[in-house]
Amino acid sequence: MSDVRQAGLVLGIETSCDDTAAAVIQDGRAALSSIIASQVVHHEFGGVVPELASRAHLDLLGPTVDRALAEARVTLEDIDAIAVTRGPGLLGSLVVGVAYAKALAIAAQRPLVGVNHIEAHIWAAALDGAEMPAPFVGCALSGGHTEFIVAKGFGEYALWGATRDDAAGEAYDKVAKLLGLGFPGGSVIDRLAADGDPRAFDLPRAMVESGDYDVSFSGLKTAMRQKIGARTPPHDPVWLANLCASFQAAVVDTLVAKIARLAADTRARAVVVGGGVASNRGLRAGLTSACERLGIPAIFPSPKWCTDNAAMIGIVGSWMLSRGQLAGSDLEPVANLEEMGFALPALERAV
Ligand code: KG4
Numbered sequence: 001m002s003d004v005r006q007a008g009l010v011l012g013i014e015t016s017c018d019d020t021a022a023a024v025i026q027d028g029r030a031a032l033s034s035i036i037a038s039q040v041v042h043h044e045f046g047g048v049v050p051e052l053a054s055r056a057h058l059d060l061l062g063p064t065v066d067r068a069l070a071e072a073r074v075t076l077e078d079i080d081a082i083a084v085t086r087g088p089g090l091l092g093s094l095v096v097g098v099a100y101a102k103a104l105a106i107a108a109q110r111p112l113v114g115v116n117h118i119e120a121h122i123w124a125a126a127l128d129g130a131e132m133p134a135p136f137v138g139c140a141l142s143g144g145h146t147e148f149i150v151a152k153g154f155g156e157y158a159l160w161g162a163t164r165d166d167a168a169g170e171a172y173d174k175v176a177k178l179l180g181l182g183f184p185g186g187s188v189i190d191r192l193a194a195d196g197d198p199r200a201f202d203l204p205r206a207m208v209e210s211g212d213y214d215v216s217f218s219g220l221k222t223a224m225r226q227k228i229g230a231r232t233p234p235h236d237p238v239w240l241a242n243l244c245a246s247f248q249a250a251v252v253d254t255l256v257a258k259i260a261r262l263a264a265d266t267r268a269r270a271v272v273v274g275g276g277v278a279s280n281r282g283l284r285a286g287l288t289s290a291c292e293r294l295g296i297p298a299i300f301p302s303p304k305w306c307t308d309n310a311a312m313i314g315i316v317g318s319w320m321l322s323r324g325q326l327a328g329s330d331l332e333p334v335a336n337l338e339e340m341g342f343a344l345p346a347l348e349r350a351v
């Protein structure tokens with residue numbers, strides 16, 4: 001298998017939240033395998049329970065890595081480096097992945113790379129072969145994150161905007177819970193919204209006129225709670241579809257307004273979206289139209305690379321590896337984005 005090693009194989013490991021994932025990346029371009037063991041244990045609680053997540057990672061990570069290697073038809077011997085999510089995320093969950101990756105790197109005598117989960121979401125479309133012309137606006141939209149970043153190239157980022165309260169996916173999940181639609185609820189609401197009237201309910205679009213690039217979803221969530229009132233499932237299907245469509249339109253309008261303005265103000269050459277919410281059909285349509293008006297592409301990963309996966313960790317890890325950005329055996333997980341040296345808004349806002 002010496003030819004495979006020359007080609008550059010990186011094992012990616014992701015355990016930042018409730019998905020235990022491993023993938024094998026070849027040449028910093030293609031995923032030979034991508035395995036995701038979703039932790040069903042959280043569903044009955046209607047949200048991720050951190051303590052249960054770290055325990056489930058402990059059980060699932062070994063078998064998940066074995067499957068990723070087997071599906072790529074390689075062994076640990078063939079792997080050139082190990083890339084692991086360093087943060088941000090749930091500390092207990094990150095600890096499991098980082099400790100496992102360190103142990104594997106030491107045992108196999110291979111280099112270790114610590115990857116920023118948000119950076120990986122932003123570059124996930126590269127797994128489809130997408131080219132991202134810099135500078136671009138990179139949006140991380142997931143259950144835990146809503147960040148708007150301007151990327152001048154790989155490794156050169158500035159954080160320009162974020163949510164002031166709930167993440168976009170979190171807003172979807174909370175509304176889905178109020179409607180008794182299960183967890184996580186983003187894709188369910190997205191599907192129901194397709195049959196509804198987005199103008200049926202009048203819902204707020206917070207901060208759309210504010211001069212910055214931040215968003216807020218707490219007012220929208222409160223408005224939804226009021227509209228739902230004391231109703232319990234089973235809901236009238238027309239009412240439900242209309243409410244979901246109206247909610248989705250409010251989220252999409254809010255996101256698109258800020259992202260498009262940031263792209264225009266920074267003369268971005270593209271808008272790139274990643275994270276679970278990037279698979280939302282309303283957002284894809286709305287942002288694509290807004291970017292067409294700006295004359296730039298809106299780039300979305302295929303749905304399998306939107307939600308948490310280890311292939312995006314492996315591809316970014318491959319690029320870091322080729323730049324010599326290696327971690328030592330003292331690599332520590334970091335729970336907060338702010339502590340990762342990723343955001344320099346003050347330096348970059350003066351356009
Ligand atoms: O990136 P991801 O897998 O995990 C985090 O890092 O959080 O994103 C999961 C989030 C959940 O909140 C889920 O409800 C949301 O993404 N999501 C969606 C859709 N598919 C997943 N939200 C809106 N529309 C969708 N189609």
Ligand code: ZN
Pocket residue numbers: 117121142275276307308
């Ligand atoms: Zn994520």
